[in-house]
Amino acid sequence: MSEVDKNQVIVPIGPQHPSLDEPGCFTITLEGEKVVNAIIGVGYNHRGLEKACESRNYFQNLYIIERVCGICSHTHSTAFCRAVEELTGVTVPARAEYIRVVVAELERLHSHLLWLGTACHEIGYDTMFMYTWRNREKVLDILAAVGGNRVNYGVNTFGGVRRDLDEAIVSAILKTVDTLEDEINHYLEIATTETTLMSRLVGVGRLSHEDAIKFGAVGPVARAAGIMDDIRVIEPYGAYKEIPVKAITDTRADVYGRTVVRILEMLESLSIIRYCLKNLPAGVIAVKVPRRVPAGEVLIRVEAPRGECIHYVRSNGTEMPDRVRVRAPSEANWHGMKHMLEGGYLADVPITIAAIDPCYSCTDRAVAVHSEMDSKVMDWRELREYGNEWYKKHGVDVSALVL
Amino acid sequence: MIEFLEILFKILIFPGLLFMLVYSFLLEYLDRKVYALMQNRSGPRWYQPLADFFKLLGKKVIIPADADEKMFRIMPVISIAAVASAFLYIPVFGMRSVYSFSGDLIVVLYFLAIPPLTLFLAGWYSRDVYATLGATRVLTQMFVYEVPLFISLLAPTILAGTWSITGMADFYADHPLFALINIPAMFTALIAFQCKLERAPFDSPEAETEVVSGPLVEYGGRLLAFFKIATNCELVLVVSLFAAIFLPFMSGNVWVDFLLYFIKTLAALFLMILMRATMARLEISHIVSFCWKFLSPIALAQVLINILIRGVL
Amino acid sequence: MGITKSGKVGPGKITLDALRNLIRTPATTSYVGESAPKVEKNIRGRIQYNPANCINCRLCMRDCPTGALTIINDGTKEERKMRAVLHVGHCIFCCQCVDSCMKKCLTYSQDIDFAKTNKDDLTVEL
Numbered sequence: 001m002s003e004v005d006k007n008q009v010i011v012p013i014g015p016q017h018p019s020l021d022e023p024g025c026f027t028i029t030l031e032g033e034k035v036v037n038a039i040i041g042v043g044y045n046h047r048g049l050e051k052a053c054e055s056r057n058y059f060q061n062l063y064i065i066e067r068v069c070g071i072c073s074h075t076h077s078t079a080f081c082r083a084v085e086e087l088t089g090v091t092v093p094a095r096a097e098y099i100r101v102v103v104a105e106l107e108r109l110h111s112h113l114l115w116l117g118t119a120c121h122e123i124g125y126d127t128m129f130m131y132t133w134r135n136r137e138k139v140l141d142i143l144a145a146v147g148g149n150r151v152n153y154g155v156n157t158f159g160g161v162r163r164d165l166d167e168a169i170v171s172a173i174l175k176t177v178d179t180l181e182d183e184i185n186h187y188l189e190i191a192t193t194e195t196t197l198m199s200r201l202v203g204v205g206r207l208s209h210e211d212a213i214k215f216g217a218v219g220p221v222a223r224a225a226g227i228m229d230d231i232r233v234i235e236p237y238g239a240y241k242e243i244p245v246k247a248i249t250d251t252r253a254d255v256y257g258r259t260v261v262r263i264l265e266m267l268e269s270l271s272i273i274r275y276c277l278k279n280l281p282a283g284v285i286a287v288k289v290p291r292r293v294p295a296g297e298v299l300i301r302v303e304a305p306r307g308e309c310i311h312y313v314r315s316n317g318t319e320m321p322d323r324v325r326v327r328a329p330s331e332a333n334w335h336g337m338k339h340m341l342e343g344g345y346l347a348d349v350p351i352t353i354a355a356i357d358p359c360y361s362c363t364d365r366a367v368a369v370h371s372e373m374d375s376k377v378m379d380w381r382e383l384r385e386y387g388n389e390w391y392k393k394h395g396v397d398v399s400a401l402v403l
Numbered sequence: 404m405i406e407f408l409e410i411l412f413k414i415l416i417f418p419g420l421l422f423m424l425v426y427s428f429l430l431e432y433l434d435r436k437v438y439a440l441m442q443n444r445s446g447p448r449w450y451q452p453l454a455d456f457f458k459l460l461g462k463k464v465i466i467p468a469d470a471d472e473k474m475f476r477i478m479p480v481i482s483i484a485a486v487a488s489a490f491l492y493i494p495v496f497g498m499r500s501v502y503s504f505s506g507d508l509i510v511v512l513y514f515l516a517i518p519p520l521t522l523f524l525a526g527w528y529s530r531d532v533y534a535t536l537g538a539t540r541v542l543t544q545m546f547v548y549e550v551p552l553f554i555s556l557l558a559p560t561i562l563a564g565t566w567s568i569t570g571m572a573d574f575y576a577d578h579p580l581f582a583l584i585n586i587p588a589m590f591t592a593l594i595a596f597q598c599k600l601e602r603a604p605f606d607s608p609e610a611e612t613e614v615v616s617g618p619l620v621e622y623g624g625r626l627l628a629f630f631k632i633a634t635n636c637e638l639v640l641v642v643s644l645f646a647a648i649f650l651p652f653m654s655g656n657v658w659v660d661f662l663l664y665f666i667k668t669l670a671a672l673f674l675m676i677l678m679r680a681t682m683a684r685l686e687i688s689h690i691v692s693f694c695w696k697f698l699s700p701i702a703l704a705q706v707l708i709n710i711l712i713r714g715v716l
Numbered sequence: 717m718g719i720t721k722s723g724k725v726g727p728g729k730i731t732l733d734a735l736r737n738l739i740r741t742p743a744t745t746s747y748v749g750e751s752a753p754k755v756e757k758n759i760r761g762r763i764q765y766n767p768a769n770c771i772n773c774r775l776c777m778r779d780c781p782t783g784a785l786t787i788i789n790d791g792t793k794e795e796r797k798m799r800a801v802l803h804v805g806h807c808i809f810c811c812q813c814v815d816s817c818m819k820k821c822l823t824y825s826q827d828i829d830f831a832k833t834n835k836d837d838l839t840v841e842l
Contacts, residue, residue: 017615019613060781124610125682125683131730134743144758148758149759149760152808154812157815186733193729195727196682196727199686346536346613346614347613348686441738444742445742677731681727681730
C-alpha cells in the first residue's frame with residue numbers, strides 16, 4: 001500500500017462495529033466518500049476446530065463439526081456424515097435421505113430470511129428486518145419440533161437421521177410452508193419495486209462474470225453473475241438425485257442480483273419441501289456404522305445456503321480421524337471483496353460486506369499463505385515451541401501443559 | 404412584580420421549558436411505540452424515555468484527549484437553549500404565543516438552524532474519524548434542505564400577508580379553505596422537516612451501520628442525555644410549527660384549542676413516524692439530488708401559485 | 717424487474733403492511749415479568765439419569781463432545797451404586813449420550829431454565 005495522500009482518511013470498520021455480526025477488521029481508505037483502498041482482515045473467530053477434531057472420536061466430532069457455524073450447521077453435519085458413510089461403505093436408507101433434504105431446505109429458508117433481514121438492517125430499512133425475522137421464527141419453531149433445537153439441530157447421525165417425521169409434524173411443516181409462500185412472494189414484490197431499497201442495492205458491489213470466476217466466488221454471489229454452480233444441480237448427492245431442483249441465476253452481478261437470487265431460492269426451497277413431504281418413502285431412519293472407520297481419504301461437496309461447502313476427511317483406521325479439513329463457502333467469497341469495495345462509497349461498504357453473506361466462524365480456518373513478505377510456515381510442534389518461547393520471554397511458563 | 408413572575412412562569416413552566424420537556428418525553432415514547440407497532444413488535448413502556456435519561460445521567464463522561472473540552476461540553480447546552488428560545492414564539496395555549504412580533508417566523512427558522520450546527524461542531528471538535536464523517540454529512544444535508552424548507556414556509560405567509568406565526572395562525576383560522584391551497588407546501592415542509600430532524604430516510608449523518616452514530620460517537624453520560632433531549636425538543640418544536648402554519652383548525656374556546664393543539668401535533672407526528680417506518684435510508688448523494696430535483700421545484704411552484712392567488716384576491 | 721405482477725416502482729411500498737400491523741397483536745411478548753415462553757414438545761433440554769440399569773460402561777462419557785458428564789460408582793464392582801454428575805455449563809445438549817447408552821439409562825427433558833449466579837452451582841447431580 002502506498003503512502004496515504006493528504007486528503008485521504010483511513011476508517012477502521014471493526015473489529016467491533018454495529019454493522020458486523022461477528023468480528024472482522026476492514027481498513028478502508030477514503031477520499032471524501034469514495035473508497036480507494038480496502039484491506040480485509042479476518043481471523044478473529046479462529047477456534048482451532050480442525051485440530052480439536054484430531055483428538056476426539058467420530059461421534060464427538062460430529063457435534064464439533066456441526067458447530068462450525070450456527071446458521072449452516074446442518075450442511076456441515078451432513079457433509080461430515082456423508083464422508084464417514086463413504087469411508088465405511090454404508091448406504092443410508094432412502095427415508096433418512098429425504099428427511100436430510102427437508103431439514104437442509106428448511107435451513108436454507110431460515111438462512112436466507114436471516115440474510116434478508118440483516119441486509120435490510122444494513123441499509124436502514126428496519127421494518128423489513130423485523131418482518132423477515134418474524135417469519136424466520138416460524139421456520140425456527142418447525143426446526144425445533146423436527147430436530148430438537150432452534151439452531152444446531154442434531155438431526156444427523158452416521159448412517160441416517162436421529163428423529164423421524166410423523167403425521168403431526170408433516171402437516172405443521174406444510175402449513176408453515178403455505179404461510180411463508182405468501183410472505184416471500186410479498187418480499188419479492190417489495191424488493192423489486194421499492195425505490196429507496198433499490199437505490200441502495202442496484203449497481204453496488206459489482207463482481208462481473210469474469211471476476212467471479214477469477215476470484216473463485218461460490219453460491220449466490222456467483223449465481224448472480226451468471227455462473228451455475230449449485231451442487232444440487234451439477235453434482236446431485238443424496239436424495240437430490242431424485243428431486244427436481246431448478247437452477248436460479250441472474251445476470252445483474254451486483255447486490256441487487258444477489259437479493260433476487262436468494263429470494264427466488266427461498267421459493268424454490270418451499271417447492272422442494274413440498275415435493276419431499278409428498279413423496280416421503282417408508283423405511284428405517286438409520287443403519288449402524290462401525291466405530292472404527294477404515295483408512296482412506298474422501299472429499300465431499302454439499303450445497304450450503306452460502307454456496308459450495310467442501311469437507312475432506314482422512315482416516316487411519318482408528319476411532320479418531322487423522323485430518324479433517326473444512327472449506328466453508330464464505331472462505332471462497334472473501335477474495336473478491338477488495339475488488340467489490342474499491343470504487344464504491346462508504347455508505348455501500350456495510351451492504352457489500354453483508355451481500356456475500358459472510359460467516360466469519362465458517363471462514364476462520366488456518367491456511368498457509370505464501371507471500372513475498374517475511375513469513376514462515378510452521379507445523380504443530382514448531383508452533384508450540386514458538387509459543388512457549390514467546391510466553392517465557394514475557395514471564396509465563398506454560399511448557400508443562402500437556403495437550 | 405406579578406407581571407415579572409407571570410413572564411417567568413410562561414417562559415420556564417408553561418408553555419415554555421418544562422412543558423416542552425415533558426411533551427418531548429411523551430412524543431419520544433409515542434414515536435418509539437407506534438414505530439414498534441408498525442413493525443409488529445410490542446415496543447417500550449411509557450416510562451422508557453425517562454428511564455433512558457436517568458440511566459444516561461449516571462454514566463461517566465469520557466472526553467478524547469485530542470478533543471476541545473470546552474466546546475465539547477457546551478454544545479448540548481447551546482442546542483437546548485436555541486430550541487427552547489424558539490418555542491416561545493409558537494402558539495400553544497389558545498392562539499397566543501408567549502411572545503410574538505412581525506417576523507418571528509424568520510427568528511424561529513434561524514433558531515432551528517442552530518441544532519444541526521451544534522451537531523456539526525460537536526462532531527468536528529471530537530477529532531474522531533466517524534465523527535468527522537458524520538459532521539460533514541450533517542452540513543451537506545443542511546445545505547440541501549434549508550432552501551426547500553424556507554421556501555415552503557414562506558409560501559403560506561404570502562397568502563396570509565404577515566410574517567408572524569401567530570398572525571398566520573389567526574389568518575388561516577379565519578379562512579380555513581386557504582389552507583387547502585398550501586397542500587404542496589405542506590408536503591415539502593414535512594419532508595424537509597424530516598431531513599432537519601435527521602430521521603429515516605434521511606438519517607445518513609448518524610447512520611448506525613456506517614458511521615456508528617455520526618457526530619455524537621464520542622459523547623456519553625450526561626452530555627449525550629442533553630443532546631437527546633435537544634433532539635426530542637426539536638421534534639416538539641417542529642411538529643408545533645408545522646401544526647401552527649399548515650393545520651389551521653381553531654375554535655374560539657382556549658381549552659378546546661389546547662386539545663386541538665395536541666391532536667394536530669400528534670397527527671403530524673404520525674405522518675413522520677410513517678415516513679420513518681416505510682422507507683430505507685438514502686445515501687447522501689441521493690438526498691442531495693432528491694432535495695434539489697424534487698423538493699425545491701415543488702416549493703417554488705407553490706410560491707408562484709400563492710403569489711398569483713394573492714394577486715387575484 | 718419483470719418478475720412480479722405489479723411493476724410500478726415507488727417509495728413506501730410497505731405502508732399498507734405498516735398500517736395493518738398497527739391494529740394486529742404484536743408478534744413479541746415480554747419475557748421478564750411474565751411466564752417463560754412455551755417450548756416445543758421435543759426440544760432437547762437437560763438430560764435425566766436412571767441409575768437402575770447402568771452397567772458403568774462409560775460409553776456416554778466417551779462420546780460426550782465436551783466431557784460434561786461424569787458417571788461415578790460409589791459402591792463396588794459387584795454391588796454398584798451409580799450416580800451421575802453433569803456440568804450444565806459445558807453440556808451442549810446434543811443428547812449423543814442418550815443415543816450411545818446401550819441400556820437406555822439416559823433420557824432428555826424439556827427443562828431449559830438453569831441460569832445461575834455462581835459458577836459452582838452449574839455442576840448438578842442427576
